[in-house]
């Protein structure tokens with residue numbers, strides 16, 4: 001071969017330059033992924049303003065485009081572990097050496113190819129156009145080459161190639177097939193117990209979109225009123241719950257706009273209900289929500305307390321979250337007050353309350369359906385950060401309740417280090433009677449062996465909420 005530079009005339013004729021086709025939905029999805037990646041943003045917070053902007057800037061950008069962009073972002077983030085392994089098998093360098101924006105475009109392409117019904121050729125060409133818009137023509141060629149390799153197999157075939165056999169390494173297998181970090185698979189399995197079928201159902205439930213559930217706050221709205229909404233169905237377990245089937249927009253429900261109803265997972269409703277219904281002898285006049293922000297459970301507790309003539313104090317350490325609690329309680333019946341206070345250094349005297357809820361800060365491993373990026377951001381070390389706070393909040397709750405009164409310890413994580421381990425440790429320091437919470441939720445199956453309860457997305461359709469109910473002994 002000649003080492004003379006080729007004359008221009010000998011080159012293949014250039015195709016005329018064509019501007020890349022702009023697809024506002026895919027561009028919004030890419031920008032959301034960048035924000036999640038670059039500045040640890042939350043997808044559910046960054047996406048709505050991006051979609052509003054896409055609507056303003058692009059005539060014809062409609063609700064279907066917005067739904068498509070949302071599906072791309074949530075689907076890509078949820079399945080990121082699987083897609084990363086597939087992409088790694090298709091590039092000739094370690095993934096950490098691939099530019100993050102390029103990786104985001106590849107992940108969006110992988111999701112369209114392996115996780116949607118978009119035909120392969122359309123998924124590749126639309127993603128290459130996106131790459132041309134947001135990365136430039138040079139890197140779009142790399143994207144094109146990688147996507148063609150990904151498109152050579154379907155998801156099942158890729159899973160056979162990237163995941164070890166179940167029998168060889170069950171946790172790694174499940175982590176890759178169901179796109180969860182290995183340590184999360186391990187922790188969820190420890191909490192759930194049982195064999196392969198249950199954990200697989202749970203991991204898949206984490207990858208599904210949760211229904212929108214409303215709460216009709218007692219005394220302010222009724223489920224009958226909410227059931228007049230389009231595609232509304234009664235809740236499965238909570239007497240206050242109404243589910244909005246696909247496409248339901250709570251923003252359009254008048255009772256929600258007026259604060260008489262709210263958006264609240266049924267698991268959270270059941271926690272508030274179980275605490276309110278725990279048997280109590282003696283007065284039942286003062287209730288405390290010690291970790292109230294943003295106020296979902298406080299709003300339901302306030303309504304339940306008002307029915308009984310009890311007063312609620314809703315306490316929250318962070319001032320901006322305390323303001324959210326104020327907003328959630330605005331217009332609520334009965335007596336209630338919001339205070340900004342650190343629950344580990346209480347602003348009230350010991351033995352003040354008849355019922356206390358502490359819904360403690362946690363890893364949120366029970367709400368992975370809602371926060372698609374959370375599973376990749378959390379680290380096992382986070383547990384060590386939460387542990388002392390969770391113990392301190394429960395200990396102070398047991399001191400704040402009067403002898404004979406009831407404390408509810410709740411987390412939105414089923415991790416045993418955040419649930420039973422905390423309760424057991426605190427009970428060694430501050431003895432209390434562990435009440436069987438299961439009879440307080442009649443009709444709700446599979447609540448575990450008791451006395452505490454653990455809800456699960458795959459069994460109950462709720463977040464994986466945990467609740468332990470503890471009664472302070474009369475002689476303390």
Ligand SMILES: C[S@@+](CC[C@H](N)C(=O)[O-])C[C@H]1O[C@@H](n2cnc3c(N)ncnc32)[C@H](O)[C@@H]1O
Pocket residue numbers: 268290291292293294295296297298315316317318321341342343344359360361362389412
């Ligand atoms: C899981 S969230 C509570 C959710 C709330 N119960 C609801 O249903 O809307 C935990 C809350 O505890 C608050 N928190 C964290 N540390 C606290 C402390 N030391 N004292 C009181 N609240 C605290 C957090 O700011 C957060 O708002």
